[in-house]
Amino acid sequence: MDTLFDSGDSLTRLPLSKLCTEIARNLARIGRVVVEGEVVKPITRPSGWTYFTLADRAARLPVSCPAERARRCIEAVHGARVSVTGRMVFSARNGQLHLEAEEVVPVGEGAIEAAIARTRAILASEGLLDRPRRPIPVLPRGIGVVCGAEAAVRGDIESVVAERFPGYPIVFRQATVSGAGAVEAIIGALRYFARRDDVEVVVVARGGGDPASLLPFSDEEVCRAMAAMPMAVVTAIGHERDRPLCDEISDLACNTPSLAAIRVVPDEAAFRDALNQVLAGAHALLESALAFREDLLDRVDPYGSFSGVAERAGERLNRVELRGNLHLRMAGARERLGWVDPGGSVRSRMVVATETLGRLLPDGLLAGREAAAAAFLGGLVATLEALSPERVLERGYAVVRSHAGAVVRSPAQVAVGDGLDIRVAAGRVDAVVTETRGR
Numbered sequence: 001m002d003t004l005f006d007s008g009d010s011l012t013r014l015p016l017s018k019l020c021t022e023i024a025r026n027l028a029r030i031g032r033v034v035v036e037g038e039v040v041k042p043i044t045r046p047s048g049w050t051y052f053t054l055a056d057r058a059a060r061l062p063v064s065c066p067a068e069r070a071r072r073c074i075e076a077v078h079g080a081r082v083s084v085t086g087r088m089v090f091s092a093r094n095g096q097l098h099l100e101a102e103e104v105v106p107v108g109e110g111a112i113e114a115a116i117a118r119t120r121a122i123l124a125s126e127g128l129l130d131r132p133r134r135p136i137p138v139l140p141r142g143i144g145v146v147c148g149a150e151a152a153v154r155g156d157i158e159s160v161v162a163e164r165f166p167g168y169p170i171v172f173r174q175a176t177v178s179g180a181g182a183v184e185a186i187i188g189a190l191r192y193f194a195r196r197d198d199v200e201v202v203v204v205a206r207g208g209g210d211p212a213s214l215l216p217f218s219d220e221e222v223c224r225a226m227a228a229m230p231m232a233v234v235t236a237i238g239h240e241r242d243r244p245l246c247d248e249i250s251d252l253a254c255n256t257p258s259l260a261a262i263r264v265v266p267d268e269a270a271f272r273d274a275l276n277q278v279l280a281g282a283h284a285l286l287e288s289a290l291a292f293r294e295d296l297l298d299r300v301d302p303y304g305s306f307s308g309v310a311e312r313a314g315e316r317l318n319r320v321e322l323r324g325n326l327h328l329r330m331a332g333a334r335e336r337l338g339w340v341d342p343g344g345s346v347r348s349r350m351v352v353a354t355e356t357l358g359r360l361l362p363d364g365l366l367a368g369r370e371a372a373a374a375a376f377l378g379g380l381v382a383t384l385e386a387l388s389p390e391r392v393l394e395r396g397y398a399v400v401r402s403h404a405g406a407v408v409r410s411p412a413q414v415a416v417g418d419g420l421d422i423r424v425a426a427g428r429v430d431a432v433v434t435e436t437r438g439r
Helices: 016-028 067-073 109-125 151-164 182-194 220-227 257-264 268-298 307-319 326-337 346-360 367-387 389-394
Strands: 032-044 050-055 060-065 081-091 096-106 143-147 170-174 201-206 232-237 399-402 419-424 427-432
Touching (some): 016 081, 032 060, 067 096, 143 182, 182 201
Parallel strands (some): 143 170, 143 201
Antiparallel strands (some): 032 050, 050 060, 399 419
């Protein structure tokens, strides 16, 4: 290590500021350190900075935690055994050497569990643990993965993708997943995916570890960042026995990264089979609907479709009880109904019949039956109009008959050379069969 100081007994003369600068420069070479000890007399200043002494049986060291990292120093309580991550700093202004903390975490499973319990209580009081879970998309546009540098986690996920849906879009975002800086790295990776429109679900994964190494995944800020994500978040932290607090915040918690990948990566073969079944069902439904409509069209008989309706009208009129020779007059009205000509206007003839019936009934006589008969005839008008071949023909259909007058419903009824009478909305067309084809 280069230094201004002589290793011998000779003296080096230099200004005080230069000495302080040299001390600070050499301390910077030490870099970041992790130190364990017991917290002594912590205090938080109005500026937000936290100060305490880290002590063990043989030494003591002042520790300061900047205001912007105060949330990382929540375990700085008197008597607690903690692990402090930070850098050694020398202040030339007051000539003091201290450890500037980046993170203060508890040491020991009992202390870690107590810290997680305190964070859980805070999140529960705000309703974040009981919030509605976001659904996991069946076919996400893309999948984001937050993981560490270990090859095993990424390899497990990639092998699942290769087996279930080769080439499926997956974006990996590497982050520090344990120790100092892990909280900021995980939050940064989550925010990176939150800004991407091509990612619809995010998997946060890492391998197993001791409770202290998994502590970042129980951090309050990490849990809040997961809850604030615009897409679903799936966690796969550690092994089955590991239950970090983020598992209670995420939309789906899995025991391993492989299981998480299975839940979010669609099965290509199964998906294609399901899609083919849906398409086949839709095709069958359309075929059935088409056959039903064709059958209805085949049943249209322009010369006899009204006979049943007129018959029922006559039966109803027979049930109307009138006095004296009114029966004869009603018979005349029924005869008028028989004038219906398929080539004429059904509606005009029914209106005439209804008006005739009104003139036959004396004023005040059988008013109730008159109203019932009129209502019934009005219904017949609507029915006859709906069944009218003219309405069917006006919708673009045609009625095909052989020259013998039979309705042609099948190619088997005619032969090449036979003449056809085709009736359309505006008239008739004569045609000759030149070819027949089955359905």
